[in-house]
Amino acid sequence: MAASRKFKTETANEYIVNWLRDYATNAKVKGFVVGISGGIDSAVTSSLCAQTGLPTLCVEMPIHQAENQVSRGREHIKQLMERFDNVSTVEADLTPVFETFRKQVPETENQYLQDLTLANTRARLRMTTLYYFAGINSALVAGTGNKVEDFGVGFFTKYGDGGVDLSPIADLMKSEVRELAKFLKVPESIIAAKPTDGLFGDDRSDEDQLGASYDELEWAMLEAEKGKKHDDFTGRQKEVFNIYLRLNAINQHKMNPIPVCEIPLNLK
Template sequence: MQTQLITEHIVEWLKNYAVNANAKGYIIGVSGGVDSGVVSTLCAMTGLKLLAVEMPIRQKADQKSRALEHLKFLESEFPNAECRTIDLNAAFEAIYETFDADDEVFPAENLAFANTRARLRMLTLYHYGQINGLLVCGTGNKVEDFGIGFYTKYGDGGVDVSPIADLYKTEVYELAKYLNLPESIKNAIPTDGLWDAERTDEQQIGATYPELEKIQKEWGTRTEADYSGRDLEVFRIFQRMNRAAQHKIQPIPVCEIPENWRK
């Protein structure tokens, strides 16, 4: 992978898009993970204004420390980067009480509240983005966005641009090394940080990103009959999640009205 060329290409793409949109730069949520670490750095490299925001909601200590370490890295390396923490705990707890959560929360309600965290962060980014003239930059990679739909609709999926959505997770890690990000970010175990109990992406999905990437690269050219053993298990995971995520992956369906009915 030609990391330098890819880096320069994304930075130029981000810069041109913002300039053409008459935006001052980008706002991005920093989670302490490799995706947001790479994307926030690429945004900073445009020379345009970057507002990098940590938005804790019942956050684990290791996630918070990684996010804060990366914010310090951005401020030390890029004079155009402004970093801040916007504590969303009180806002989330108010929503939690307003929605009258059951003391013994049902699995579906657990998932709904996990997605509510992502949507509250999206609301926050768009609020501060609008008042500062900034575009909301997404951090989804190719497997998450177009493979298994591992993101929250109108949460972390609610963005203006997606600069790494054509890169696999393993390629994002390569960019992190090339950009010389803090070790904690380069080695961060993928997690969405949306649950009270620690849940890695692998635990939630049942497969690693390299395993999923192998299936996605062959998607549409091979069938279930072509796989066996662990590859077959991962194929079935990918297939199930891909089918369930079509409402995220495909454009919002529009009910078209026949023209002759308008007369």
């Protein structure tokens, strides 16, 4: 189940870099702040920001993080700093902050909901941290979500990794992000790693949580854009298409603007 979209990697890279630079210039800020997870999306985003020539701060924010995620992130940052003198890094260990928060809130009998809510809490603590560093550096928080995550299945935390100033790769499918990663010389350890949000403190992958791979979901998203219905498919294709439709439907509250209750003029 592969998507079929032509992608001009070098031209797209140049376009995004110029877009980032122009946006920052118009916003009258100095540069960018990017949260580094050890995953491909944050590696590509930080590489794009670095190419603008503007100060780019790579922030590590471990919360009970798996060692392989930490080492991949540091490998990428080291490589990026060797290539670009406008890149710097800082680490904010949020594990004690998270543990303090967890001790201050009540537990619930529904373990699934508690684990999910605490996972989202990790993402929201990181968002707060990124905005702290953005504030003291007069910078913008660059989002790392791709198109399938942000507009297909809504696989992000509202006001967590979804809380950003601008989204440079949110119009790129995951396969296009991978192509861009190779072009940008992102470490192979990151390109080959199984995608994970790292929010649960275990080795579960994004595919484990979603029930389908990004390649499969990308295919389903493109088919849905063509107006296809689930009855058009059988077997695994039908299963994946239904997964996509279900996630797309239940996560619309993340993808759409916050609804405003507009009061009729005759009531004001």
